[in-house]
Amino acid sequence: MIDEIRKIVAERLNETDDKGARLDGMVALRRTGPAVAPHVFVAGDDLSTLEINPRYPLMTVVSRLHKRLPDIRLGVVARGCDERAYVEMAKRNQIDPERLVILGFACTAEEALECYCAEPFPKNLVVGTPAAPGPQNPIVAKYDTMTLAERRAFWKQQFVKCIKCYGCRNICPECFCEACAMEDKAWVEPGFLAPPFPAFHLIRAMHMASRCIACRQCEHTCPAHIPLTVLYDLMRRDMEALLGYVPGADLAALPPLSVTLEQTPLLLGDAHDPATIPLAPIGR
Amino acid sequence: MNKLIIDGAEYQAQDDQTILDVCRQNGIEIPTLCYHPAMEPYGACRLCTVEVIRHGWSNLHTACTHPAWDGLEVKTQSPAVYDVRRTLMGLFLSRCPHVPVIQNLARQYGVTEPPFATDDPDQKCILCGLCVRVCNDLVKANVINFSDRGIDRQVGPPFLEKTRDCIGCGACTIVCPTGAIDIVLEEAGVYAEKPLGPTAAIYVPSLQAVPRVPVIDTDSCIRFRQQDRSNGKIADACGVCQTLCEANAIDFDQQDEILDLTVGSVIVATGFEMWDPKKLSQYSYGRSPHIITGMEFERLSNAGGPTGGQILLSDGSKPKRVAIIHCVGSRDHNAHAYCSRICCMYSLKHAHLVRDKTGAEVYEFYMDMRAFGKGYEEFYERVQEEGVTMVRGRGAVVDVLPNGKLRVKGEDADLGKLLAVDVDMVVLSTAIEAPHDADKISALFGLGRTADGWFAEAHPKLRPVETNTDGVFLAGCAQGPKDVPDTVAHAGAASAAVLGLLDRGEVVIAPTVAEVNRDDCVGCGDCLLVCPYTAITRVEGKAQINAALCKGCGTCVATCPSGAIMALHFTDDQIVAQIDGVLAWA
Amino acid sequence: MDYKNTLTTCIYCGCGCQMNIETLDGQIIGVWPSKTQEISQGKLCIKGWNVTSFSDHADRLTTPLIRKNGELVEASWDEALTLMAERLGAIKTESGPDSVAFLASAKCTNEENYLFNKLARAVFNTNNIDHCARL
């Protein structure tokens, strides 16, 4: 798989497209000694160092470069979650679709399983054959049967470990804000460790409602090993049920929370009487 | 300019004028039958023959065709002329003995009996050719023309058969001096198109119209109908109104224009509509011609109305007893709970009119006489003095008796007992309500509606002409029932409010607007989608708010994930402070 | 376009988490935790994530400052060092070695702290030395 990728990357870097334009660089992972880090390969680089593991949110790199270099045209070696990240970032003008070529490759079945990934392959699939979607996170699977009390216990016990390192926010490709509400003392009063429950975590959860593409980066980078993706998978489920919106699926779909009911209507209940809007199931 | 002497006096004439033109312009009476100002002179009836003296030679010529040359002397009443006209009228009268126009003209020249035997006593056509010319030259439908020759000459469609080309415009019936042509309405066939009949396509809508100028009904106007029928090939049919309009104020090319006006403010003065009394069956509205609404009574007593202002029953007789019922559909939970405010006073006026015009007994059923205005009470007393019987109680039911009389049943609160009165006419002072399309208007201008359906004013007491939407004002009954003085005052206030905005150059807007901290904004664009007033635009990748458009709703403040948008009022801190404040107090 | 990810170790504490400092044309634009290092396993604490925030902070000193008639004025190292040498030397002599205290930084390298330690103890003969990591 990796060799094929390297070969294609080499071709793409030397190719000129129909308009005579060449890619300025290909964003991918590079191994330097023991470490692997995001890198921009240019024509002529030694592609043997190009890697695809461990996963980093490469679209953040693309976004940073697009913002700082207005004319740069990049390629990116991307997995399914990278492409989905690109869709939501492009939708919010963080990446310029005109100046990006996606070189998609499919994740392996193990990787799909590890990430409980529903779509372990990108639409712009160039290398690899799509693997079967991973299973649902077991906690999420049984979540409907958990009572409020059980849920409270579960999360209190998890969130108490939080050291407020903001890693989940920093690593997340979709958290591209300059200033962050989680650092706003109006919502999260400073000076507490184990940040106030549940505000600190629900703020990000609410912001990720129409953005989280389930790339699992936040969970992997959380020093306290808090199963954040359970929270976000449940949030994505509610979003899809209530507004029929799946982040990363369609570049043209409007951000659901920002537009009117006419543009993206409520799928459940009647907006004219909010009491009719049903809650997700809760265990008794 | 030519100079000519007519009957001894000198007149001026243009080169293209005929003797008849000059005479008609200066009020010299010359009889004509086959002449029409909008058409070329034809010279068939010869009635306009006058004596023309030129270079000493006197000849008889038809005034309608003879040019008004310079130096002519014309005698319009000389004996020779009189003889010619007299003989001509004899001939015409013999041809058409029973045509009034001919009889009158003949009488002017001393011919009372037809000098010769009449072939066809019903003959009305004098073959003047006006109908043929109007049909061919003006309407350009080319339907009728002369056929046969000499004494057998007659007018008709080809082969005197029905033709599909006749557009039923009725022009021929209008120009025919003797009424020999009339429009026959056929069920199907030739006149399947909208038959105009002999009414004109240009008319003044009503005497009180503002501005009181004529309008053209393009469905009936021949010019437009020919344009449609020939899809543009015949574009200049008729145009008689244009040729005869001295102020040449007629322009056929005017089009309805839909003007997109960008205005600063709008005054919604959409008024009211009459509530339909059929909705409550107890008034039996519609079951007798003598049960009429107040509006219909106004039309009846209007001098320009169908009866010229007389109050009459359908058989033309004057009513002897009239009942007037207040609060029909008002102050009634089955219709409108509110009081329509204006009915009491106009009902009193109606009572006065009935007394004044017919002397009939008047019974006025009212619950409370709301004569609140200046001079209203005095009028109420005066009407009572005029002998109107005031019954304090709601007129509950109106029954139509077999003999056509109307029985009004109600309660007399003063006497404390039920009452029934048989009258000839019942006037229902019906409620007024918001126009049927008020929903569309409120959606268009973002107007709220009060429970009673009228548009919602910003504040019932303090801001009666403003609405919650800046720049949109209300005037008149759109905001709620009011009589003329109140409407005028209300409208004046609305205009003042608008004028207040006009002359100020810049406008003071509410400070509650939002502002973007460009450093924190990452340009994600969610706020652009949220703003209902499109006040937020993307400038160099970052959001920017146009303060003039921003109404301060704060939706964008709540939408911005990074809190880059601050509202100048109702800031997050202020609200949080209130949260802490109220909770601390409780 | 010069895009680099330089692997380095966090200076704020002893854990020794590693991260990649993302630079573009010499400007720091981001931090990536190193996922290949067994210690940090791609995770960082709050300090680790913000390790680069001081680098081009507005308040960062770029030259020694000397207060002259109440106002801090930029000065060269020579001038500053000579001034410190004179004054600290004078204080030591006037008020004894313990009149001077030394505060080192956890962010300095061990070598720098070793030299600082020597300066305090050997040159000024005082044990008044500590470092900010214990605040």
Next chain:
Amino acid sequence: MGVEFEPKIVAFMCNWCTYAGADNAGVARMESPSNVLPIRVMCSGRISPEMVMRAFRAGADGVLVMGCHIGDCHYSTGNHRSVKRMPLLRNLLATVGVNPERLELTWVSAAEAPRFVQVTHSFTDKIRSLGPLSQEVAE
């Protein structure tokens, strides 16, 4: 004798409809429970999830978000946003074990003074039955 639990309810009221309705209720001398602590905002769309969570954080046992009926919003579509946000937030609260009943979104227009009174009474009774939030969100 234990003091009966009186819930503290923060009610965010939109200025044009609910607040006016509340005012009319007051003018009409209608009784509504004092537990409901009104905070006037220009539009229900102004209430961000952070604001609601802050209210809970500040000790509210229940939060009422009240705005204009859909289509009546003075800013035409402000309430469209809240009717999308609040249900998601209620689900999120449920996800983390906080009883979603503590947060309710409802529409009350200026003309519906009686409804305002009915909503406040029923919500207060519900929260009273749920007990204080602190039970669920121990410090």
Next chain:
Amino acid sequence: MADLYRADVLISCLHGQSADLAPTFRQEIERRGMAGEVRVVETGCRGFCSVGPVVSIQPDGEFYVNVQPADVPEIVEETLVKGRPVQRLTYKEPTTRKSITKYDDIPFYGKQMRIVFRNTGLIDPQSIDEYIAVGGYEALGKVLTSMTPEEVIEEVKKSGLRGRGGAGFRTGRKWESTRKAKGDVKYVIANGDEGDPGAFMDRSLMEGDPHAVLEGMAIAGFAVGANQGYVYVRDEYPLAVKNLNLAIQQAHEYGLLGEDILGSGFAFDIGIVRGAGAFVCGESSALMQSLEGKVGEPRSKHVHATDRGLWDRPSCLNNVETLANIPVIMLRGAEWFASIGTENSKGTKGFCLVGKIRNPGLIEVPMGMTLKEIIYDIGGGPPRGRKVKAVQTGGPSGGCIPTSRLDLAVDYETLSQAGSMMGSGGMIALDDRTCMVDISRFFLEFLKDESCGKCAPCREGIKRMLEILTAISNGDAKMGDIDTLETLAKTVQAASLCGLGKSAPNPVLSTLQYFRQEYEQHITEKFCPSGVCRSLVAYVVVDDKCKGCGLCIKVCSQESIAGSAKQPHVIDQATCIQCGACFDACRFDAIQVIPRSQVELLPKQEVHA
């Protein structure tokens, strides 16, 4: 080159029984082997209707009358072979019975001056060569090569030529105003409509000498600046149409019509348009309407045709007879032409002399000749024993001039002053057997049908006048009717739009003017002295005069006359239809016209209006 012939046999009156004369002559000449020497020519009308068919042998000029096919061998034998006149066939002077062999000596022709009809009867109308041989197109050549249009117009003005159509408008002035009219496209129109029931001179001209008309039109075209001409011919003249078309075609072949005529750069073409048989189309504006394909309906006169005529373009309309004069004027000069005729009616006029005279026919006499000379010298006076009572000139538009005014010199002014009109040239001699009321009624009957019906006075007026005349003729009228008739006539004349209407009352007015007593007699005595109005007359035999010769029995179509030879006959009033045939036949004045009222009342014979 046409071969030379020794003699030409010119046959006129090609109608009726003369149609087979030419073939018979040709057979005879063929049989005699003289085909190369003698040519048989079917030529135009010589105008001598009473003695037609006529044959003239050129170059000697023998002139034979009433020639029948049977006479052909004798003529060929005697005249062609032996050069001797056949006395049997020569014209016998009526009173002296003297035989006149030469054409010029015959009084009928002697007094005439044939300018317009100079060639008719002398040349073969279907051969342009013969027309050229007698000087045809010489005038056109002279005009095109040596004259300017202004000079041509000046010449026509100097000649004093006036319109032969009847109005007598000065031709020169008409050409001049057409020339001055603005517009580069102009027309020359020849009016060959000849609607008068009694007129046939235009017909003879067009049939007998078509080129004269064409040449006149070409010259007119050159003068007024027109390149297109039309001849409006009555459809009832098929031979004229044929000859004119043939002439145009031949003129084109000879370069005398079409582009660049005679190399002069002047182009002129002529089209033939056939009239639709309406008398009113003789009037210029109605004619032009008909030319344009519209209904022949006159327009008001204030727009002169010379400014806006055919298709609104300047158009010069002249009668064919007027145009036939032009070539002669051009050749022989205006002074010569002006020397002919009266002070303001120059040149000659063709007349169709018909009615109760011995020599009816087509004549052409100089203006100014008296009616008496025409009627008696040329016309040979009334037949045996009759007296000329009046002369009707101008056809339906003309009037009746009593014998008391026969010394009237014929020209435009004198005729109109006498209440009549030059008109188309019809001249009917009336004798005592013509009833003036009936003649007026006849013309009004014609005009009632021919009125276009556009204007009320003409349409309604003529109808009412006819009703009155019919009533008078049927004896139902009362004295006041005459005055009504007169006022009606005056109104129609004054108020009508076109010439037809304005001239229609002339017959009535002129008969009222001169024969009012006849009208009164019809009303008061209910008697028609001329014996024409049948309801008022009866024919009886005067016993003492009746010789019983039986002549009247033979002529009576109703066999209502009885009587044995030499016995006074009796007319059975029951079956007598008062046709007057017996009266005319009786040589002994034994039949007398008496008022019908004197006969015991028999059913009147109404005359239908």
